[in-house]
Amino acid sequence: MTLDKIKTWSKKRKWWLIAGTIMLIAYYCCLPRQLFTSPTSFVLEDSNGDLLNATIATDGQWRFPYTEHVPDKFAKCIIAYEDKRFRYHWGVDPIAMARAIKQNLGGHKVVSGGSTLTMQVIRIARNKPRTIWQKMIEAVLATRLEFAASKKKIIALYAANAPFGGNVVGLEAASWRYYGRKAEQLSWGEMAALAVLPNSPALVHPGRNRQTLMTKRNQLLQKLWQNKTIDKSTYELAKLEPLPDQPLPLPQYAPHLLDRFRSDYQQQKQSGETRIKSTLDASLQRNVTDIATRYHATYKANGINNAAVLVLDVETGNALAYVGNIYNPADSELESHVDIIQARRSPGSTLKPVLYAAMLHDGLILPHTLIPDIPTQIAGYSPQNFDLGYDGAVPASRALARSLNIPAVRMLQIYRYERFHTLLKQMGITTLNKPSDHYGLSMILGGGETTLWEMCGMYASMARLLLHVQQYEGKYDMDDIHPPNYKQEAAQPSEYGLSKNTPLDAASIWWTFEAMTEVMRPGEELLWQQFSSTQRVAWKTGTSFGFRDGWAIGVTPQYVVGVWVGNADGEGRPGLIGVQTAAPILFDVFRQLRTSGWFEEPANLMKKVEVCRKSGYRASELCEDKDSILVPAAGIRAGVCPYHQLVHLDRTGKYRVTEACESPQYMLHKSWFILPPSQEYYYRSKNYYEALPPYKPDCLASLGQEKAPMELIYPRPNARIFVPVEIDGTAGQAIFTATHRNTAAKIFWTLDNDFIGSTVEFHQMALHPKPGKHTITLVDENGERISCDFTVLDKNRD
Numbered sequence: 187m188t189l190d191k192i193k194t195w196s197k198k199r200k201w202w203l204i205a206g207t208i209m210l211i212a213y214y215c216c217l218p219r220q221l222f223t224s225p226t227s228f229v230l231e232d233s234n235g236d237l238l239n240a241t242i243a244t245d246g247q248w249r250f251p252y253t254e255h256v257p258d259k260f261a262k263c264i265i266a267y268e269d270k271r272f273r274y275h276w277g278v279d280p281i282a283m284a285r286a287i288k289q290n291l292g293g294h295k296v297v298s299g300g301s302t303l304t305m306q307v308i309r310i311a312r313n314k315p316r317t318i319w320q321k322m323i324e325a326v327l328a329t330r331l332e333f334a335a336s337k338k339k340i341i342a343l344y345a346a347n348a349p350f351g352g353n354v355v356g357l358e359a360a361s362w363r364y365y366g367r368k369a370e371q372l373s374w375g376e377m378a379a380l381a382v383l384p385n386s387p388a389l390v391h392p393g394r395n396r397q398t399l400m401t402k403r404n405q406l407l408q409k410l411w412q413n414k415t416i417d418k419s420t421y422e423l424a425k426l427e428p429l430p431d432q433p434l435p436l437p438q439y440a441p442h443l444l445d446r447f448r449s450d451y452q453q454q455k456q457s458g459e460t461r462i463k464s465t466l467d468a469s470l471q472r473n474v475t476d477i478a479t480r481y482h483a484t485y486k487a488n489g490i491n492n493a494a495v496l497v498l499d500v501e502t503g504n505a506l507a508y509v510g511n512i513y514n515p516a517d518s519e520l521e522s523h524v525d526i527i528q529a530r531r532s533p534g535s536t537l538k539p540v541l542y543a544a545m546l547h548d549g550l551i552l553p554h555t556l557i558p559d560i561p562t563q564i565a566g567y568s569p570q571n572f573d574l575g576y577d578g579a580v581p582a583s584r585a586l587a588r589s590l591n592i593p594a595v596r597m598l599q600i601y602r603y604e605r606f607h608t609l610l611k612q613m614g615i616t617t618l619n620k621p622s623d624h625y626g627l628s629m630i631l632g633g634g635e636t637t638l639w640e641m642c643g644m645y646a647s648m649a650r651l652l653l654h655v656q657q658y659e660g661k662y663d664m665d666d667i668h669p670p671n672y673k674q675e676a677a678q679p680s681e682y683g684l685s686k687n688t689p690l691d692a693a694s695i696w697w698t699f700e701a702m703t704e705v706m707r708p709g710e711e712l713l714w715q716q717f718s719s720t721q722r723v724a725w726k727t728g729t730s731f732g733f734r735d736g737w738a739i740g741v742t743p744q745y746v747v748g749v750w751v752g753n754a755d756g757e758g759r760p761g762l763i764g765v766q767t768a769a770p771i772l773f774d775v776f777r778q779l780r781t782s783g784w785f786e787e788p789a790n791l792m793k794k795v796e797v798c799r800k801s802g803y804r805a806s807e808l809c810e811d812k813d814s815i816l817v818p819a820a821g822i823r824a825g826v827c828p829y830h831q832l833v834h835l836d837r838t839g840k841y842r843v844t845e846a847c848e849s850p851q852y853m854l855h856k857s858w859f860i861l862p863p864s865q866e867y868y869y870r871s872k873n874y875y876e877a878l879p880p881y882k883p884d885c886l887a888s889l890g891q892e893k894a895p896m897e898l899i900y901p902r903p904n905a906r907i908f909v910p911v912e913i914d915g916t917a918g919q920a921i922f923t924a925t926h927r928n929t930a931a932k933i934f935w936t937l938d939n940d941f942i943g944s945t946v947e948f949h950q951m952a953l954h955p956k957p958g959k960h961t962i963t964l965v966d967e968n969g970e971r972i973s974c975d976f977t978v979l980d981k982n983r984d
């Protein structure tokens with residue numbers, strides 16, 4: 187045919203061609219881009235694809251999101267039962283259609299529909315009345331779907347959206363609702379029972395019409411045997427399998443993480459799949475949940491209703507277990523819906539290790555530097571140790587291990603709370619969003635609020651910095667500091683390159699973790715060091731003010747475990763202490779984990795320094811007991827021991843002397859460990875401490891001290907005194923008065939071995955001692971002391 191003839195033919199049939207083109211375009215566009223738009227359930231899976239949790243869809247249906255994977259058993263069952271020529275037709279099966287017409291005409295009613303699986307997918311998606319006209323539309327759309335999708339995808343669309351009775355839609359939901367496990371684990375008998383449900387879900391329903399369901403199932407099994415899909419023994423055994431009973435509840439292993447996923451999904455206004463493959467380990471999640479529930483049964487007797495546990499993988503920051511709360515919705519008192527892992531709570535003492543590492547990083551202290559532990563008042567703020575006692579002075583590492591509050595506050599005063607606030611933000615804490623002045627020094631004792639999620643993330647970041655420093659040849663990757671993650675497909679951060687800069691260096695972190703291993707473990711864990719098989723854990727507890735929160739966080743090279751115990755409504759309870767409530771859960775969880783080895787000491791990044799064993803400072807020439815240790819590089823700038831001083835003694839060694847009263851040739855010169863009087867008083871009660879000898883009486887005149895430099899004016903030795911009563915009848919106070927030759931001297935007062943305060947210049951102290959005998963002691967900054975016994979009389983008796 188020539189070109190002219192083609193043109194002539196086209197002109198004569200122009201309208202037909204136009205109409206044909208329009209029909210082709212209409213046919214191409216007749217299939218919606220997205221067939222199914224019904225809401226789906228939010229589904230949470232573990233890292234292996236096992237179901238952890240699911241919620242019902244917003245339309246009240248159990249409808250799992252679409253998945254391309256369809257078990258081979260289901261594909262064979264549904265094809266054998268619904269559409270045996272599915273693999274060969276193009277959406278419409280003429281043979282099946284002709285058979286249906288014949289059966290329907292012969293029976294004078296609708297006996298068979300003749301629909302293919304492809305047509306059924308279209309019918310389910312359109313949800314239109316079942317008429318001949320709609321059947322014709324379905325046939326057209328089915329052929330179009332065959333062009334648009336593979337046979338495998340069509341089966342997957344059917345499996346995800348077919349009704350399975352009641353409010354159960356889709357094979358996955360049906361498998362869990364009727365058999366309590368995923369579809370891949372179903373037997374031939376179980377899969378056949380599910381395959382016959384979509385054909386008449388209203389009639390055939392587990393729990394009723396069981397004989398009809400069994401007949402249909404067995405007929406399908408017979409077909410599978412006859413077409414040699416299964417052998418005879420499988421066929422016979424499958425027929426003996428029981429039918430499902432009433433629908434089963436779906437797993438509820440991580441309800442709070444599912445709520446977190448749903449919240450994130452809605453906040454980000456996503457329109458994608460409502461299924462997430464998480465980083466959790468289902469087995470570990472169940473075990474950790476059981477541990478928390480077991481302890482909760484005990485704690486509930488004390489009115490402690492809630493607990494949360496988070497387990498992170500250090501290398502990735504992935505969450506391996508996420509127990510957001512004790513889950514028992516039937517008990518409204520528990521407030522099970524609250525996700526404690528994301529709730530803002532006072533962290534108690536759990537920030538202390540970060541401050542210790544920060545001060546090591548800056549060279550402000552060495553690992554065992556003595557820190558004052560004495561009654562302290564700073565701008566009206568008076569911290570107290572948990573046991574209300576004082577050590578006088580304590581090594582920084584021991585202060586951390588024992589979680590002493592006063593040394594921590596004094597360390598923060600040196601480091602400055604403004605810098606610490608900034609450091610915490612650099613390490614991933616976002617909840618301290620008020621100015622640093624709002625928190626002040628109380629920040630180190632839980633004066634702010636943070637979350638278990640961020641706290642565990644910060645410790646995991648510290649562990650990563652330490653683990654990777656050798657791999658990075660002494661450099662740091664700031665990408666190692668990142669929050670935890672629960673989504674398996676989430677991309678790891680990659681914004682920074684290797685650098686020498688880091689908020690906390692590896693050596694400081696290593697020393698911090700070493701100090702944290704010395705924390706006394708609870709219960710049977712007390713003797714852990716005696717067993718070589720016992721795992722080493724760097725851990726820290728915390729207790730918030732008012733006994734409202736009990737914390738425990740532990741770190742190994744592989745894992746970070748965080749535990750919180752308390753009440754979601756913030757109610758405090760006696761005995762709600764981190765070491766007594768959270769720590770036992772922590773170590774039970776660590777027993778479920780496979781940990782090995784310990785953090786490698788970054789010796790190549792440290793400097794060897796001579797330190798004074800008694801003070802922990804860099805050793806001076808007067809320090810007699812020295813040790814050489816590896817410290818963070820900044821440690822070479824740390825201060826020299828201020829406590830060892832050269833003291834001149836007489837030939838007996840019992841008195842201090844000066845050249846004015848003793849010939850130098852008879853003097854003994856000795857290095858002496860001298861603490862300030864306020865520290866000395868408490869230090870010597872718990873440590874061996876050799877007090878300074880007094881001056882030789884002959885030397886007092888040369889010092890201008892014919893008498894002791896201090897004198898207690900009131901009361902006098904062995905005085906018997908009354909404490910006055912006020913006009914309104916309330917107990918008054920007696921004014922104790924002292925004097926010192928040095929008008930600028932500071933005097934420290936103690937009553938019956940209890941520190942009561944200090945005075946400068948004007949040495950008066952208003953006291954109200956109880957009736958009875960008492961001893962008051964005064965010590966000045968040079969260690970000079972005087973004591974006085976007195977008796978307070980009882981006015982009613984004396």
